[in-house]
Amino acid sequence: MGLFGTLTNRSVTTSNKxxxxxxxxxxxxxxxxxxxxxxxxxGAEVHAACAVVGRDLARDGIDLSEALHGLRSTFDLVVRREPDFESTEALSVAWSDETLSFLHQVSCENPLTGLATLAHVxxxxxxxxRAAEESTTAVEHVLIVIDQPADLRDIAGMGRALAMARLADRARLVFxxxxxIGEAGPSRLLVxxxxxETLGNRVAVLRDLISGSTPIGDLPARVWIEGLPDNHAASVALLDELART
Structure with a gap:
């Protein structure tokens, strides 16, 4: 029965091409x-199309339940079967990623990690x-950059968010x-x-706290201080550069 079904599906796929x-x-x-x-x-690869549709539906404000219902109806009408797991996953993940991206833009906090968004930073x-300019004083702030190993990008979305949340907890112990405390990318935090006078010591303590605590492998996280430029254009350029992880 399984062989017959497989041969039948292959025949349908071939004729549909x-x-x-x-x-x-x-x-x-x-x-x-x-x-x-x-x-x-x-008879083409359908998973990429599912991802595109998932993102488009999220942008249009369609909820996930309605999106999955549409996917099921489409499969039933065209190939008379339920959607396969990979197609359902592709649509759902794309819908979720697009929704989270929108939430990050309208909120000052990432709901998964509790970190300030880059827009809020x-x-x-x-x-x-602006405060330094109005008081005609030098800029007295800096950015502490916490850079996880590049391998962190390979962790699945939720696992990566949990890893960043744990790193943020250590940063909050010191600051x-x-x-x-915000995120500049999927594997980089900014403070x-x-x-x-104590800033150097605090950064050293932070480096000790996160040393050896990376979620994968034995690669250490890097921590360094970036001086904040005293004009808006230069500060925007710096943040743009730090966001390129």
Missing amino acids: SQEMPERLRRQLPARFEAIGEALVA RTRVAEVL AGSET LAERS
């Missing part, structure tokens, strides 16, 4: 699912520069005051702190 989607079938598909339907009809830096 040269077909175009009938207009009647296209009109029956859920809105925005045409790309997935076309991939199924052509930029706002805080602008406030610091527990009014400092802003906006005032320059002081």
Whole structure:
């Protein structure tokens, strides 16, 4: 039975490769699912199309339940079966990533890690520069950069978020005051702190706390201090560079 089913599926897939989607079938598909339907009809790779559709639906404000219902309807109409796991996963992950990206833009905090978003760090830096300009004093803030090994990027989304949250906990042990602790990328944290006589010692303590605590391998995290430029354009350029991890 399994062999017969496999041979039948192969036959259908082979014959579909040269077909175009009938207009009647296209009109029956859920809105925005045409790309997935076309991939199924052509016997082509469908997972990439599922990811594109997932992102588009999230941008349009379609909830995940409705998106999955549309995926199921599309598979049923075109190939008369349930969506495979990989297609469902591709759509769901893309929908989730796009939704989280939107939340990061409208919120000052990443809901997964509790860290300030890069947009919020930029706002805080602008406030610091504006205050220094108004008081005609030198900029008394710096950025402490905490850079995890590049291998951290290979961890799945939730695992990476948990690793960054643990790293942020260590940073908060040392910088527990009014400092802003945010993320510049998937494996890099920033701490906006005032320059002081104890800053060097605090950074050394932070480096000791996170030494050997990376979630993968034995590669150490790097910690260093970046001086904050005294003008807005230069500070924007610095943050852009630090965000390129």
